[in-house]
Amino acid sequence: MESKAETPKKILTKKDITMLAIRSLYNQAAFNYQRMQADGYTLAILPMLKKVYGEDKEGLAKAMTANLAFINTNNYAVPFIEGLTASLEESHESREMIDTIRVSLFGPLAGIGDAITWFTILPITAGITASFAKEGSILGPLVFFLVYIGMFLMRIPIAHLGYNAGTKAITQINENMGPISHAANVLGVTVIGGLIASYVQITVLTKIHIASGHNLSIQTSFFDRIFPNILALSYTFFLYWLLKKKNVSPIMVIVITFVLALVLSWLGVL
């Protein structure tokens, strides 16, 4: 009994955890509706499991099978879950505990990960680089490319964070989850406001005939004087209302936009 406690606990090296982060690229390799990312997730952690279980084929089979249970989370949160479960597998915690932690983590981390990566970082990066690209400047795509190389490299410290923090991290995440996602939302919504003003272009061409030779342009003498881009904001909110309150599909919203643009341009309004 004594000798079992003395066996060295650390089997995984720093390099193993870094490899775990890089292999998180496999996460969606076999994405399907039945269990979403589970197959790719298991492939990503396979070398780690092999190293931990060594000659224990039965243990490896059990671990592989357990990890094939449904998982669907944000791809930048995956390295964290991988690192955390690696530290648990390494210290041979019970299968139930490892599985429970993985399953209970992926949902909340998906929420916070999506809020930060898809709804905050992407619109900001797209908005800023598009303003360069609009002018035909290579700086647009170049900055975009570099930002996402950086985002990929972030997976490495995220995996180490999960591994080093272990279960302690869960309480820490739970404590900061609320304030972080709230702050990410504030940043995201502010930038979306800016994007609407900068990139949605609606210009009314209709002119009101006053006297011979005197026309009043609705756009320049009405909308632009009251509030520039007010049409863009109104239309975006109309779409938001359709999407959120009426549950209209994105494709349908695109179709509606096209039909409106074509009809109104045919009538000479836009």
Place this chain on the structure above:
Amino acid sequence: MNITLLQGILVSIFALVAGIDFWLEGFYWFRPMIVSTVVGFLLGDLTLGIIAGGLTELTFAGLTPVGGTQPPNPVLAGIMTVVIAHTTGHNAATAIGLALPFSILMQYIMLFYYSAFSGFTKKLDVYAANADVKKFARLVLLPTVIVGITYFVITFLAVYGAQEPMKQFVNSFPAWLNHGLNIAGGILPAVGFGLLLKNMFKVKYTAYLLIGFTAAGFITFGNLMPVAVIGVALALIEFYHAREKDETDKKMRAIEELALTGGGEEDGI
């Protein structure tokens, strides 16, 4: 301008790479900003590619694959916007609408794959139960290979195979239709932003939306950096405020508990 066989093949090879990148969500080479730029370069019109990239990127800003949903395909949208503008001579804003059918076609193919690839799971379960690592790895990677080949084939057919009928079709449009498509291209980013708002907006965030909107409307600066900095400042204020509130709440709860248990002991005495 025509697309040569070599250009068709090169664009299709890039589509294979970008398609796999989208499947894995790796380096974001699948975003229209990168896709259109590379395709523009391959067709010998880099500037067109960059401009189309910026425009298409904004339209697709809200069309995200969050939570396993499949949006209209950004790779095909990025490719076809440049290809259509290049071959027909129309500007990028007009071409973006004409590229959408290709984007939606690819979206439906991917949706089909999401269902079809469920068929591999049974076999994977067997390999896992036997700890057959090699066969397991090969089968997990098979869908990625299938997806890559699909991107190559579809792109080649759309870019090289269909260019002549495509050109004739687009050139037969009357002037009002071209104008209408151009207008639609200018409004389309609203779809992306509407989708972003659907995911992020709550009534309590109205103030921030208005601040961002007003700042961008009145600050005359080449890009959105000032708005992003204002956003970061507001986010920092809110973060510290929310954390302080959490801590105060916790302390209050601790004091309440202490008072309650303390009260209980007194009663016991």
